[in-house]
Every structure is written in C-alpha cells, then in structure tokens.
Amino acid sequence: MTPTPRPPGSYRPSTASGRRKVAVVGAALADCGRVDGTTAYALHAQAARRAVADSGLDREVIDGFASAGLGTLAPVEVAEYLGLRPVWVDSTSVGGSTWEVMAAHAADAIAAGHANAVLLVYGSTARADIKAGRRTGDLSFGARGPLQYEVPYGHTLVAKYAMAARRHMHQYGTTLEQLASVAVQARANAAANPEAMFRDPVTVDDVLSGPMIADPFTKLHCCVRSDGGAAVLLAAEEYVRDCRTAPVWILGTGEHVSHTTMSEWADFTVSPAAVSGRLAFRRAGLRPDEMDLAEIYDAFTYMTLVTLEDLGFCAKGEGGAFVEKGRLTLRGDLPVNTDGGGLSAQHPGMRGLFLLVEAVRQLRGEAGEGRQVRRPDGGLPRLAVASGTGGWFCSAGTVVLGRG
Incomplete structure (x- = not known):
C-alpha cells in the first residue's frame, strides 16, 4: 500500500542524528x-x-x-x-x-x-x-564575460580536454595507447548492453588510426552524440x-567547482573530482578500494583516466598503467562504465543522470545476463560510486551508493 503523502517536515526521524536516511x-x-x-x-x-x-x-x-x-x-x-x-x-x-x-x-x-x-x-x-539542422548552440560557449579572452583562440570544449590530456602525457608519461584502451574497454562493456548505440568491438589500433578531432583525440577518444x-x-x-x-541508499556525496577559464585552472592533471570524491568517501565512511564498480563521466577517454586517479583508485600519474589490461571491463578488477559509457552507450548532451541509473541497476542485480557485475564470491555488488564532471573539468559531483 502506498503511504499517504505527508507535509514535508512532518516526519520525526528515528536516527540519533535527527536526519532521515x-x-x-x-x-x-x-x-x-x-x-x-x-x-x-x-x-x-x-x-x-x-x-x-x-x-x-x-x-x-x-x-x-x-x-x-x-x-x-x-x-x-x-x-x-x-x-x-x-x-x-x-x-x-x-x-x-x-x-x-x-x-x-x-x-x-x-x-x-x-x-x-x-x-x-x-x-x-x-x-x-x-x-534536422536545428541550431542548438556551439561548443565555444560564448564570447562574453571571462570566456571572451579565450574564445578568439578557438578553444572549443574538446580542445580544452585535449590540452589537459597532453599535459598529463607530458608530465607523467601517459601514452596514447593507454588512453585508447579506455575506449576499447568501454566498447567491450557496451557489447553486452542491448541499449548501447555502438556494440561492435574496437582495438587500440582502431582508436589510434581514426580521424583526428583535437590532438591527441581521434574520433573514438570522444563520446557519441545521442538522444x-x-x-x-x-x-x-x-x-x-x-x-x-x-x-x-545514498551513503555519501561531494561536490566541487574549479574554474571556467583555462588560465584559472591551477593544474591540468587534477580534476575537481579530487575534492568531490574525497568528501563523498569521507561522508560515507568508506574507501575507494571498497567499491565494487564505478560509473564515471567519460565524454573523452582522458576523463575516465584522470577521474580514477582523483577519486583515489590509484595514485596521481599512475592512471595510464591502471587502465590497462582489461581492468575496467565487466570482469575486471574495477568495472567502470558498465553500460558502455558515453564513449559507446549514449551521451545526449549531458550524461550525469545516466551514471546514477546504471549504478542503481547494477546494485539491484538488474543489469541483465552478460552485463551484471559480480563480486569475487559470485554475489551481487554492494557498493558503487558515480562521479560526474561538468564543463571542461569545471565541476564535479560524486555520489557513493550502497545496497542493503
């Protein structure tokens, strides 16, 4: 029986903190x-x-x-x-x-x-x-306010992410092959998702040999465009x-904003998830290594790599090695973007809400045959983290979720 709607504030929590779960x-x-x-x-x-x-x-x-x-x-x-x-x-x-x-x-x-x-x-x-040729705006994001000082240089959204990726490669030795492996593993996860736009497997060579969009990103380094x-x-x-x-259950959350102009971004190799993730895990009383899976915003391959670092799944600069050897696939050590992510499943303008839906489906055991993540003991996952990124690493929101 559906409970009778109550006026907000009419319920007295039973928890010692005085807050409802x-x-x-x-x-x-x-x-x-x-x-x-x-x-x-x-x-x-x-x-x-x-x-x-x-x-x-x-x-x-x-x-x-x-x-x-x-x-x-x-x-x-x-x-x-x-x-x-x-x-x-x-x-x-x-x-x-x-x-x-x-x-x-x-x-x-x-x-x-x-x-x-x-x-x-x-x-x-x-x-x-x-x-249909309907105008929906451009990716230069206008020429008023602080952004006006960057727009004349042609900095589109993809170019800003590409610049950040190049800095990580220069500073930590991250390779194009390591970035490409993120796209390969996302497509492998999408292969098990009947709702994904692209399911055919791709190789690292396929990613590297694609048409250049913004150096170092070729086409398959970039998310799909969907409805x-x-x-x-x-x-x-x-x-x-x-x-x-x-x-x-929502166990912990965190949010952080960083910058809009690239000149105000202190370190191209650190995303705002470094703060939002730390807050979310601390408030949940949990550690990154306790997560069974992660849903991470992946408009570009570099986003996945650097967010994994900043959430604490590996040390800063070690993201390239971390994403290799199938670790992010459905049967890997840390399944990431289990639906195929923005790189292969869907990306309709903004994808943050899709991360939460997929995390919930996985924790409930509703992902379906071939796509459902399992713990090493064969049981269903118990903990997940969803972390969204906005703009060009301008903002981040992280949510830690748990079952039971």
Whole structure:
C-alpha cells in the first residue's frame, strides 16, 4: 500500500542524528540512441513515468523536483509539463555533473524533512537536432564575460580536454595507447548492453588510426552524440517498505567547482573530482578500494583516466598503467562504465543522470545476463560510486551508493 503523502517536515526521524536516511527507489531510462520524431519534453516524461513505475510509489508522493537544461524557467516549465507542483525544486546547472550535485541537494533536503520524495529527470534530442539542422548552440560557449579572452583562440570544449590530456602525457608519461584502451574497454562493456548505440568491438589500433578531432583525440577518444533521457526517484526511509524494488541508499556525496577559464585552472592533471570524491568517501565512511564498480563521466577517454586517479583508485600519474589490461571491463578488477559509457552507450548532451541509473541497476542485480557485475564470491555488488564532471573539468559531483 502506498503511504499517504505527508507535509514535508512532518516526519520525526528515528536516527540519533535527527536526519532521515535517503534511498534511490526508482531509476529508468527513456528511449535512447537514435530517437527521431519526438521532443526533449516527451523524453523527460517517458523517463519520469518509467522511474515512478519502477519505484511502485504513487506520483502523489512526489513533492520535490530537479531538472536542468530545458525550458525558459527550468525546472518550473518541465514540472508543469509533467503535471507536478513541487514544494522543493532545484535547477542547479553545472554541466555534466549536474545530476550528482542535484542528488546531493535532494538527499540533504529529504534528510532534513524539507521534502519526502524528489524526482530528478533529464531528456535531450541532441543527435536529432543536429540531424534536422536545428541550431542548438556551439561548443565555444560564448564570447562574453571571462570566456571572451579565450574564445578568439578557438578553444572549443574538446580542445580544452585535449590540452589537459597532453599535459598529463607530458608530465607523467601517459601514452596514447593507454588512453585508447579506455575506449576499447568501454566498447567491450557496451557489447553486452542491448541499449548501447555502438556494440561492435574496437582495438587500440582502431582508436589510434581514426580521424583526428583535437590532438591527441581521434574520433573514438570522444563520446557519441545521442538522444535520450533518464530519471531517478529519491525518497525518505519510511517510504522504502512500500516500494517495488530494493532500495539503493545514498551513503555519501561531494561536490566541487574549479574554474571556467583555462588560465584559472591551477593544474591540468587534477580534476575537481579530487575534492568531490574525497568528501563523498569521507561522508560515507568508506574507501575507494571498497567499491565494487564505478560509473564515471567519460565524454573523452582522458576523463575516465584522470577521474580514477582523483577519486583515489590509484595514485596521481599512475592512471595510464591502471587502465590497462582489461581492468575496467565487466570482469575486471574495477568495472567502470558498465553500460558502455558515453564513449559507446549514449551521451545526449549531458550524461550525469545516466551514471546514477546504471549504478542503481547494477546494485539491484538488474543489469541483465552478460552485463551484471559480480563480486569475487559470485554475489551481487554492494557498493558503487558515480562521479560526474561538468564543463571542461569545471565541476564535479560524486555520489557513493550502497545496497542493503
């Protein structure tokens, strides 16, 4: 039986800290990949309906809403489209890490009693817009404010990531082959995912011999361009018993912003995940080496490598060696981007929410035959980390999740 919706703040927590525990109780994707003949609003709605249905809760329980990237008054316009009238909202917009940051804000709000259940949702027709010739902006990100001093030099988003990768190669000896192996392993994981856009295997040579996009990145070093949507529903602990599926608890979160202009970035080899990850693990009372899997934002291969370093899975400068020899595959020591990631599965504009959906599916044991991660003893994974990156390493949000 679905619990009767309560006014936010009406529940008295049983925990000694006076804060409620918070869980992801619903997670789902909208149609992804090549999706023509629809709108971003429709993808928001599809993902939202599926996530709420996944939870088993009544939509009337939802009193919080978070969204970014669509609408004149985001998230008001999208909430109206979905028929929601929330008492708590968040429209934080910090690029691809937005939804990890939103999840942290939502979890804090629920824990404090300001909301009972918060829906996070995203949808984009990024691929279809390009195909149809609809203008969606450029990747130089404007010429006003501080960015105006870089735009004349032609720094696009991909060029900024490429510059950072080159610095890591120069400083630590990281090789093109090591970066390419990230793309190879992402494609290997995608091969087991029927929802992935690209599933055919690739080799290191395939990556290295592809057309150059921004030195040192060839085409396969870069994420795919897709359509799609995703949603997760977070709820307070007292709603968990009425949910259809097992809860995945939010154990710790962290967020950090770094820079927008490249001249203000102190070290091209350190991402803001170095701070957000440290905060998230500390607040969870856990260590990186206790994680069973990691979902990491991977618009480019270098993002995966440097984020693994900064989250503490290996020492600074050792990321190249760490990602070699199949370590990131579904049967590797640390499965990373188990759906194929942005490099092979889907990347509809911003991918942060997809990291959370995939982590939840894996922890629930719902990833499907051939893709489900297992612990060395054969059991289901218990702990996962999802870490999003926004802009050109401008922001990071990290969430540690646990089952049981």
